[in-house]
Amino acid sequence: MPLAPVAGIAAALLFAFAPPAATPAAQPAPLPASLSSAAPSPAALQVARQGLAAGDGWASAGAGTTGGSAADDANVFVVRTRDELVAAVAGNTPKIVLVQGRIDLREGLGCDAFADPKYSLEAFLAAYDPAVWGRAAKPSGPLEDARVRSARNQGDQVRVVVGSNTTIVGVNGGRVEHGSLVLTNVSNVIVRNLEVTDAADCFPAWDPTDGSAGNWNSLYDLVSLSGATNVWLDHNTFSDGNNHDADQPVYFGRPYQVHDGATDFIRGSDLITVSWNDYYDHDKTMLIGSTDTPGVDVGKLRVTVHHNRFGNVIQRAPRVRFGQVDVYNNLYVATDEEYIYSLGVGVESSIYAENNYFRLSADVPASDVIAYWKGTRITAIGSLVQVSGRAPRPVDLVAAYNAAHDPDLTPDAGWTPTLRTQVHPTVAVPAVVSAGTGIRRVLR
Secondary structure: OOHHHHHHHHHHHHHHOOOOOOEOOOOOOOOOHHHOOOOOOHHHHHHHOOEOOOOOOHHHOOOOOOOOOOOOHHHEEEEOOHHHHHHHHOOOOOEEEEEEEEEEOOOOOOHHHOOOOOOOHHHHHHHHOHHHHOOOOOOOOHHHHHHHHHHHHHHHHHEEEOOOOEEEEEEEEEEEEOOEEEEEOOEEEEEEOOEEEOOOOOOOEEEOOOOOOOEEEOOOOOEEEEOOEEEEEEOOEEEOOOOOHHHOOEEOOEEOOOOOOOEEEEOOOEEEEEEOOEEEOOOEOOEEOOOOOOOOOOOOOOEEEEOOEEEOOOEOOOEEOOOEEEEEOOEEEEOOOOOOOOEEEEOOOEEEEEOOEEEEOOOOOHHHOEEEEEOOEEEEEOOEEEEOOOOOEEOOHHHHHHHHOOOOOEOOOOOOOOOOOOOOOHHHHHHHHHHHOOOOOOOO
16 A cells, blocks of 8 residues: 555544533533532533443443443532542432542552551561462461451452443543542443543462462452443543553562552453453453453443554453454554553454554564463454554454464454444554544543
Protein backbone atom coordinates (compact mmCIF):
# COMPACT_ATOMS: atom_id res chain seq x y z
CA MET A 1 0.00 0.00 0.00
CA PRO A 2 1.54 3.41 -0.92
CA LEU A 3 2.60 5.39 2.12
CA ALA A 4 1.13 8.74 1.06
CA PRO A 5 -2.51 7.56 0.80
CA VAL A 6 -2.13 5.64 4.09
CA ALA A 7 -0.95 8.75 5.90
CA GLY A 8 -3.74 10.73 4.32
CA ILE A 9 -6.36 8.30 5.56
CA ALA A 10 -4.97 8.37 9.10
CA ALA A 11 -4.81 12.16 9.14
CA ALA A 12 -8.32 12.52 7.81
CA LEU A 13 -9.72 10.11 10.35
CA LEU A 14 -7.87 11.86 13.17
CA PHE A 15 -9.29 15.20 12.07
CA ALA A 16 -12.78 13.76 11.97
CA PHE A 17 -12.43 11.80 15.22
CA ALA A 18 -14.75 12.31 18.09
CA PRO A 19 -15.55 9.75 20.82
CA PRO A 20 -18.71 7.82 19.96
CA ALA A 21 -21.84 9.58 21.02
CA ALA A 22 -23.56 8.23 24.09
CA THR A 23 -27.24 8.53 24.82
CA PRO A 24 -27.80 11.84 26.62
CA ALA A 25 -30.67 12.56 28.95
CA ALA A 26 -32.22 15.93 29.59
CA GLN A 27 -29.99 18.57 31.16
CA PRO A 28 -30.10 17.95 34.94
CA ALA A 29 -31.05 20.57 37.48
CA PRO A 30 -28.19 22.20 39.40
CA LEU A 31 -26.68 20.04 42.12
CA PRO A 32 -28.16 20.89 45.53
CA ALA A 33 -25.81 23.07 47.50
CA SER A 34 -26.09 20.72 50.47
CA LEU A 35 -24.15 18.07 48.56
CA SER A 36 -21.28 20.23 47.41
CA SER A 37 -19.77 23.58 48.28
CA ALA A 38 -18.68 23.87 44.65
CA ALA A 39 -21.19 22.30 42.29
CA PRO A 40 -19.78 20.56 39.21
CA SER A 41 -20.05 22.18 35.83
CA PRO A 42 -23.04 21.59 33.56
CA ALA A 43 -20.63 19.71 31.27
CA ALA A 44 -19.79 17.26 34.07
CA LEU A 45 -23.43 16.63 34.82
CA GLN A 46 -24.22 16.19 31.15
CA VAL A 47 -21.56 13.48 30.83
CA ALA A 48 -22.80 11.85 34.02
CA ARG A 49 -26.35 11.69 32.63
CA GLN A 50 -25.22 9.77 29.54
CA GLY A 51 -25.83 6.08 29.02
CA LEU A 52 -24.13 3.71 26.62
CA ALA A 53 -25.17 4.21 23.02
CA ALA A 54 -27.29 1.55 21.34
CA GLY A 55 -25.14 -1.06 19.60
CA ASP A 56 -21.91 -0.09 21.37
CA GLY A 57 -20.68 -3.52 22.33
CA TRP A 58 -22.02 -6.24 24.56
CA ALA A 59 -23.01 -3.85 27.37
CA SER A 60 -25.67 -2.40 25.07
CA ALA A 61 -27.41 -5.80 24.95
CA GLY A 62 -30.11 -6.99 27.30
CA ALA A 63 -31.51 -4.08 29.28
CA GLY A 64 -28.69 -1.84 28.07
CA THR A 65 -26.42 0.18 30.34
CA THR A 66 -27.63 3.52 31.68
CA GLY A 67 -25.88 3.53 35.06
CA GLY A 68 -27.23 6.21 37.35
CA SER A 69 -28.46 8.49 34.58
CA ALA A 70 -31.98 8.46 36.06
CA ALA A 71 -30.78 9.69 39.47
CA ASP A 72 -32.76 12.48 41.06
CA ASP A 73 -30.92 15.50 42.42
CA ALA A 74 -30.80 14.02 45.92
CA ASN A 75 -28.67 11.17 44.56
CA VAL A 76 -26.05 13.21 42.74
CA PHE A 77 -22.89 13.36 44.87
CA VAL A 78 -19.54 15.07 44.66
CA VAL A 79 -16.96 13.13 46.65
CA ARG A 80 -13.47 14.11 47.70
CA THR A 81 -12.60 11.56 50.39
CA ARG A 82 -12.58 7.80 50.83
CA ASP A 83 -15.50 7.82 53.25
CA GLU A 84 -17.59 9.99 50.95
CA LEU A 85 -16.87 7.69 48.01
CA VAL A 86 -17.70 4.52 49.92
CA ALA A 87 -21.00 5.97 51.13
CA ALA A 88 -22.00 7.49 47.80
CA VAL A 89 -21.61 4.34 45.65
CA ALA A 90 -23.41 2.01 48.06
CA GLY A 91 -26.90 0.64 47.46
CA ASN A 92 -28.96 0.12 44.32
CA THR A 93 -30.82 3.43 44.04
CA PRO A 94 -29.89 5.24 40.79
CA LYS A 95 -27.03 7.58 41.62
CA ILE A 96 -24.32 9.71 40.08
CA VAL A 97 -20.99 9.96 41.88
CA LEU A 98 -18.53 12.61 40.74
CA VAL A 99 -15.01 11.92 42.00
CA GLN A 100 -13.30 15.28 42.36
CA GLY A 101 -9.53 15.32 42.61
CA ARG A 102 -7.36 12.63 44.18
CA ILE A 103 -8.73 10.12 46.67
CA ASP A 104 -6.20 7.91 48.45
CA LEU A 105 -8.11 4.86 49.68
CA ARG A 106 -5.33 4.10 52.15
CA GLU A 107 -5.59 7.66 53.47
CA GLY A 108 -1.81 7.83 53.78
CA LEU A 109 -1.53 4.61 55.79
CA GLY A 110 1.45 2.37 55.19
CA CYS A 111 1.35 -1.41 55.16
CA ASP A 112 2.38 -1.55 58.82
CA ALA A 113 -0.95 0.02 59.76
CA PHE A 114 -2.80 -3.08 58.52
CA ALA A 115 -0.42 -5.75 59.83
CA ASP A 116 -1.75 -8.10 62.48
CA PRO A 117 0.34 -7.99 65.68
CA LYS A 118 1.38 -11.60 65.08
CA TYR A 119 2.54 -11.03 61.50
CA SER A 120 5.88 -9.97 60.12
CA LEU A 121 7.21 -10.52 56.62
CA GLU A 122 10.59 -11.55 57.99
CA ALA A 123 9.03 -14.30 60.11
CA PHE A 124 6.78 -15.37 57.23
CA LEU A 125 9.73 -15.73 54.87
CA ALA A 126 11.64 -17.77 57.41
CA ALA A 127 8.72 -20.10 58.15
CA TYR A 128 7.63 -20.78 54.57
CA ASP A 129 10.94 -20.84 52.76
CA PRO A 130 10.67 -23.85 50.42
CA ALA A 131 13.89 -25.16 51.96
CA VAL A 132 12.02 -25.33 55.27
CA TRP A 133 8.33 -25.72 54.38
CA GLY A 134 8.72 -27.57 51.11
CA ARG A 135 6.68 -27.20 47.93
CA ALA A 136 3.95 -29.78 48.34
CA ALA A 137 1.43 -27.69 50.30
CA LYS A 138 0.29 -24.10 50.66
CA PRO A 139 1.28 -22.27 53.86
CA SER A 140 -0.82 -22.97 56.94
CA GLY A 141 -0.52 -22.29 60.63
CA PRO A 142 -0.32 -19.20 62.89
CA LEU A 143 1.81 -17.03 60.60
CA GLU A 144 -0.36 -17.68 57.56
CA ASP A 145 -3.45 -16.99 59.69
CA ALA A 146 -1.86 -13.69 60.75
CA ARG A 147 -1.15 -12.82 57.12
CA VAL A 148 -4.80 -13.49 56.25
CA ARG A 149 -5.98 -11.25 59.09
CA SER A 150 -3.59 -8.54 57.88
CA ALA A 151 -4.95 -8.84 54.37
CA ARG A 152 -8.49 -8.58 55.71
CA ASN A 153 -7.55 -5.37 57.56
CA GLN A 154 -6.24 -3.85 54.35
CA GLY A 155 -9.26 -5.02 52.36
CA ASP A 156 -11.63 -3.34 54.80
CA GLN A 157 -9.84 -0.08 54.08
CA VAL A 158 -9.20 -0.17 50.33
CA ARG A 159 -12.16 -2.02 48.78
CA VAL A 160 -14.96 0.25 47.51
CA VAL A 161 -18.14 -1.78 47.01
CA VAL A 162 -20.22 -0.33 44.17
CA GLY A 163 -23.99 -0.89 43.99
CA SER A 164 -26.22 -1.30 40.96
CA ASN A 165 -27.53 1.63 38.86
CA THR A 166 -24.42 3.72 39.47
CA THR A 167 -22.47 6.16 37.32
CA ILE A 168 -19.00 7.16 38.53
CA VAL A 169 -17.29 10.02 36.67
CA GLY A 170 -13.96 11.64 37.43
CA VAL A 171 -13.95 15.45 37.46
CA ASN A 172 -11.08 17.90 37.90
CA GLY A 173 -8.52 15.13 37.59
CA GLY A 174 -10.61 12.54 39.41
CA ARG A 175 -8.29 9.80 40.63
CA VAL A 176 -8.62 6.83 42.97
CA GLU A 177 -5.36 5.48 44.37
CA HIS A 178 -4.26 2.41 46.34
CA GLY A 179 -7.49 0.45 46.21
CA SER A 180 -10.14 -1.33 44.22
CA LEU A 181 -13.62 -0.64 42.87
CA VAL A 182 -15.55 -3.86 43.51
CA LEU A 183 -18.68 -4.79 41.54
CA THR A 184 -20.14 -8.01 42.91
CA ASN A 185 -23.53 -9.37 41.80
CA VAL A 186 -24.65 -5.95 40.60
CA SER A 187 -25.90 -4.58 37.28
CA ASN A 188 -26.03 -1.37 35.28
CA VAL A 189 -22.81 0.40 36.27
CA ILE A 190 -20.80 3.02 34.36
CA VAL A 191 -17.28 4.20 35.21
CA ARG A 192 -15.90 7.02 33.05
CA ASN A 193 -13.11 9.60 32.97
CA LEU A 194 -11.50 8.20 36.12
CA GLU A 195 -7.86 7.40 36.80
CA VAL A 196 -7.38 4.33 38.99
CA THR A 197 -3.86 3.43 40.10
CA ASP A 198 -1.75 1.13 42.24
CA ALA A 199 -4.06 -1.30 44.02
CA ALA A 200 -1.01 -2.82 45.70
CA ASP A 201 -1.48 -5.73 48.09
CA CYS A 202 0.61 -5.35 51.24
CA PHE A 203 0.35 -9.06 52.04
CA PRO A 204 0.60 -11.24 48.91
CA ALA A 205 -0.06 -14.95 49.36
CA TRP A 206 2.72 -17.44 48.70
CA ASP A 207 1.66 -20.57 46.81
CA PRO A 208 4.50 -23.05 46.24
CA THR A 209 2.14 -25.24 44.18
CA ASP A 210 1.39 -22.50 41.62
CA GLY A 211 3.45 -23.49 38.60
CA SER A 212 6.78 -25.27 38.67
CA ALA A 213 8.49 -22.74 40.93
CA GLY A 214 5.61 -21.29 42.96
CA ASN A 215 4.21 -17.76 42.82
CA TRP A 216 3.24 -14.81 44.95
CA ASN A 217 -0.39 -13.85 44.30
CA SER A 218 -2.02 -10.56 45.18
CA LEU A 219 -5.62 -9.79 45.93
CA TYR A 220 -6.85 -6.49 44.47
CA ASP A 221 -7.82 -5.47 40.94
CA LEU A 222 -8.18 -1.80 40.04
CA VAL A 223 -11.74 -2.66 38.97
CA SER A 224 -13.11 -6.09 39.83
CA LEU A 225 -16.32 -7.57 38.38
CA SER A 226 -17.75 -10.74 39.90
CA GLY A 227 -21.22 -11.75 38.77
CA ALA A 228 -21.73 -8.22 37.40
CA THR A 229 -23.79 -7.49 34.28
CA ASN A 230 -24.27 -4.52 31.94
CA VAL A 231 -21.12 -2.61 32.85
CA TRP A 232 -19.46 0.11 30.77
CA LEU A 233 -15.84 1.16 31.47
CA ASP A 234 -15.04 4.14 29.26
CA HIS A 235 -12.27 6.72 28.91
CA ASN A 236 -10.49 5.71 32.09
CA THR A 237 -6.77 5.39 32.81
CA PHE A 238 -5.48 2.28 34.59
CA SER A 239 -1.91 1.72 35.78
CA ASP A 240 0.38 0.81 38.67
CA GLY A 241 1.35 4.46 39.04
CA ASN A 242 4.94 4.78 40.24
CA ASN A 243 4.88 1.44 42.07
CA HIS A 244 6.09 -0.88 39.33
CA ASP A 245 6.19 -4.65 39.71
CA ALA A 246 9.69 -4.64 38.22
CA ASP A 247 10.86 -2.73 41.28
CA GLN A 248 9.56 -5.27 43.79
CA PRO A 249 11.93 -7.67 45.57
CA VAL A 250 12.34 -11.36 44.78
CA TYR A 251 11.55 -13.89 47.51
CA PHE A 252 11.88 -17.66 47.19
CA GLY A 253 13.22 -17.04 43.69
CA ARG A 254 9.94 -15.48 42.53
CA PRO A 255 8.88 -11.83 42.07
CA TYR A 256 6.98 -10.47 45.06
CA GLN A 257 3.81 -9.73 43.05
CA VAL A 258 1.84 -6.92 44.71
CA HIS A 259 -0.58 -6.16 41.85
CA ASP A 260 -3.33 -8.36 40.43
CA GLY A 261 -5.57 -7.41 37.50
CA ALA A 262 -6.30 -3.98 36.11
CA THR A 263 -9.89 -4.82 35.12
CA ASP A 264 -10.92 -8.45 35.71
CA PHE A 265 -14.31 -10.01 34.94
CA ILE A 266 -15.13 -13.32 36.62
CA ARG A 267 -17.84 -15.62 38.04
CA GLY A 268 -20.50 -15.18 35.41
CA SER A 269 -19.99 -11.48 34.73
CA ASP A 270 -21.63 -10.61 31.43
CA LEU A 271 -22.52 -7.88 28.92
CA ILE A 272 -19.52 -5.59 29.35
CA THR A 273 -18.10 -2.87 27.09
CA VAL A 274 -14.53 -1.67 27.66
CA SER A 275 -13.89 1.36 25.43
CA TRP A 276 -11.35 4.14 25.00
CA ASN A 277 -9.34 3.30 28.12
CA ASP A 278 -5.61 3.76 28.58
CA TYR A 279 -3.91 0.77 30.21
CA TYR A 280 -0.20 1.09 30.81
CA ASP A 281 2.69 -0.29 32.87
CA HIS A 282 0.78 -3.24 34.29
CA ASP A 283 1.27 -6.99 34.26
CA LYS A 284 -1.96 -9.05 34.55
CA THR A 285 -4.18 -6.62 32.69
CA MET A 286 -7.60 -8.11 31.88
CA LEU A 287 -8.64 -11.59 32.95
CA ILE A 288 -12.01 -12.72 31.61
CA GLY A 289 -13.01 -15.89 33.49
CA SER A 290 -11.01 -17.13 36.47
CA THR A 291 -11.34 -20.92 36.25
CA ASP A 292 -11.05 -23.65 33.64
CA THR A 293 -13.98 -25.50 35.24
CA PRO A 294 -17.34 -25.06 33.49
CA GLY A 295 -19.95 -23.48 35.70
CA VAL A 296 -21.55 -20.05 35.97
CA ASP A 297 -19.24 -18.71 33.23
CA VAL A 298 -20.72 -20.86 30.48
CA GLY A 299 -22.83 -18.68 28.18
CA LYS A 300 -21.63 -15.54 30.00
CA LEU A 301 -18.46 -13.42 29.92
CA ARG A 302 -19.57 -11.60 26.76
CA VAL A 303 -17.26 -8.60 26.53
CA THR A 304 -16.41 -5.97 23.91
CA VAL A 305 -12.93 -4.42 24.06
CA HIS A 306 -12.49 -1.56 21.59
CA HIS A 307 -10.37 1.54 21.03
CA ASN A 308 -8.18 0.98 24.08
CA ARG A 309 -4.44 1.55 24.34
CA PHE A 310 -2.45 -1.23 25.97
CA GLY A 311 0.89 0.45 26.59
CA ASN A 312 3.63 -1.93 27.72
CA VAL A 313 1.29 -4.22 29.59
CA ILE A 314 2.86 -7.63 30.06
CA GLN A 315 -0.01 -10.04 29.43
CA ARG A 316 -3.79 -10.62 29.46
CA ALA A 317 -5.04 -7.98 27.03
CA PRO A 318 -7.27 -9.90 27.40
CA ARG A 319 -6.92 -13.53 28.51
CA VAL A 320 -10.29 -15.23 28.00
CA ARG A 321 -12.10 -18.32 29.23
CA PHE A 322 -15.53 -19.35 27.93
CA GLY A 323 -16.65 -15.90 26.77
CA GLN A 324 -17.48 -14.49 23.35
CA VAL A 325 -15.12 -11.53 23.35
CA ASP A 326 -14.95 -8.90 20.60
CA VAL A 327 -11.55 -7.17 20.45
CA TYR A 328 -11.24 -4.49 17.78
CA ASN A 329 -9.45 -1.23 16.97
CA ASN A 330 -7.08 -1.47 19.93
CA LEU A 331 -3.51 -0.17 19.95
CA TYR A 332 -0.94 -2.50 21.51
CA VAL A 333 2.50 -1.18 22.38
CA ALA A 334 4.73 -4.12 23.34
CA THR A 335 8.26 -2.81 23.68
CA ASP A 336 8.91 -3.72 27.32
CA GLU A 337 11.42 -6.54 27.70
CA GLU A 338 9.05 -8.29 30.13
CA TYR A 339 6.30 -8.66 27.50
CA ILE A 340 4.71 -12.13 27.33
CA TYR A 341 1.61 -11.97 25.09
CA SER A 342 -1.56 -9.96 24.38
CA LEU A 343 -4.43 -12.30 23.43
CA GLY A 344 -4.84 -15.35 25.63
CA VAL A 345 -6.98 -18.14 24.17
CA GLY A 346 -8.43 -20.00 27.15
CA VAL A 347 -10.82 -22.89 27.69
CA GLU A 348 -13.90 -22.73 25.41
CA SER A 349 -13.20 -19.09 24.59
CA SER A 350 -14.23 -17.44 21.33
CA ILE A 351 -12.16 -14.34 20.60
CA TYR A 352 -12.95 -12.22 17.54
CA ALA A 353 -10.03 -9.82 17.03
CA GLU A 354 -10.31 -7.35 14.16
CA ASN A 355 -8.32 -4.35 12.96
CA ASN A 356 -5.92 -4.18 15.89
CA TYR A 357 -2.53 -2.48 15.60
CA PHE A 358 0.60 -3.90 17.26
CA ARG A 359 3.82 -1.99 17.83
CA LEU A 360 6.48 -4.54 18.73
CA SER A 361 10.14 -4.27 19.59
CA ALA A 362 12.55 -6.18 17.37
CA ASP A 363 12.90 -9.00 19.90
CA VAL A 364 9.14 -9.71 20.05
CA PRO A 365 7.99 -11.95 17.19
CA ALA A 366 4.44 -11.62 15.90
CA SER A 367 3.94 -15.26 16.86
CA ASP A 368 4.01 -14.21 20.54
CA VAL A 369 1.00 -11.90 20.31
CA ILE A 370 -1.35 -14.87 20.85
CA ALA A 371 -0.92 -17.38 23.69
CA TYR A 372 -2.48 -20.80 24.14
CA TRP A 373 -4.34 -21.36 27.41
CA LYS A 374 -6.19 -24.57 26.52
CA GLY A 375 -8.49 -22.85 24.02
CA THR A 376 -8.65 -23.46 20.29
CA ARG A 377 -10.71 -20.76 18.54
CA ILE A 378 -9.74 -17.23 17.59
CA THR A 379 -10.52 -15.07 14.59
CA ALA A 380 -7.74 -12.53 14.05
CA ILE A 381 -8.19 -10.43 10.91
CA GLY A 382 -7.04 -7.03 9.71
CA SER A 383 -4.03 -6.97 12.07
CA LEU A 384 -1.11 -4.66 11.37
CA VAL A 385 2.29 -5.20 13.00
CA GLN A 386 4.89 -2.46 13.20
CA VAL A 387 8.37 -3.49 14.35
CA SER A 388 10.86 -0.94 15.69
CA GLY A 389 9.44 2.04 13.82
CA ARG A 390 9.39 0.35 10.43
CA ALA A 391 6.40 0.51 8.13
CA PRO A 392 3.48 -1.58 9.42
CA ARG A 393 2.70 -4.81 7.61
CA PRO A 394 -0.35 -7.06 7.63
CA VAL A 395 0.15 -10.26 9.64
CA ASP A 396 -2.07 -13.30 9.99
CA LEU A 397 -1.55 -13.67 13.74
CA VAL A 398 -3.10 -17.14 13.97
CA ALA A 399 -0.93 -18.43 11.14
CA ALA A 400 2.13 -16.87 12.77
CA TYR A 401 1.27 -18.52 16.07
CA ASN A 402 0.62 -21.91 14.45
CA ALA A 403 3.93 -21.79 12.58
CA ALA A 404 5.86 -21.31 15.82
CA HIS A 405 3.84 -23.17 18.44
CA ASP A 406 1.83 -26.29 19.15
CA PRO A 407 -0.98 -27.13 19.30
CA ASP A 408 -2.45 -25.27 16.34
CA LEU A 409 -5.33 -22.88 16.89
CA THR A 410 -8.44 -22.78 14.72
CA PRO A 411 -8.69 -19.42 12.87
CA ASP A 412 -12.44 -19.18 13.35
CA ALA A 413 -14.09 -17.97 16.55
CA GLY A 414 -17.38 -19.46 15.43
CA TRP A 415 -19.31 -16.19 15.64
CA THR A 416 -19.32 -12.70 14.13
CA PRO A 417 -19.88 -9.60 16.27
CA THR A 418 -22.76 -7.29 15.40
CA LEU A 419 -22.78 -4.85 18.32
CA ARG A 420 -20.43 -2.20 16.98
CA THR A 421 -20.84 1.50 16.24
CA GLN A 422 -17.74 2.26 14.14
CA VAL A 423 -14.78 0.15 13.03
CA HIS A 424 -11.77 2.16 11.86
CA PRO A 425 -9.27 0.96 9.27
CA THR A 426 -6.32 -0.56 11.12
CA VAL A 427 -3.88 1.96 9.68
CA ALA A 428 -5.81 4.75 11.42
CA VAL A 429 -5.84 3.08 14.83
CA PRO A 430 -2.64 4.65 16.25
CA ALA A 431 -3.83 8.17 15.47
CA VAL A 432 -7.44 7.63 16.50
CA VAL A 433 -6.68 5.77 19.71
CA SER A 434 -3.85 8.08 20.78
CA ALA A 435 -6.16 11.06 20.32
CA GLY A 436 -9.09 9.58 22.17
CA THR A 437 -8.13 7.24 25.01
CA GLY A 438 -7.93 7.86 28.71
CA ILE A 439 -9.14 10.61 30.96
CA ARG A 440 -9.76 14.24 29.95
CA ARG A 441 -11.23 13.27 26.58
CA VAL A 442 -14.97 13.34 27.26
CA LEU A 443 -14.52 15.83 30.12
CA ARG A 444 -11.64 18.10 30.98
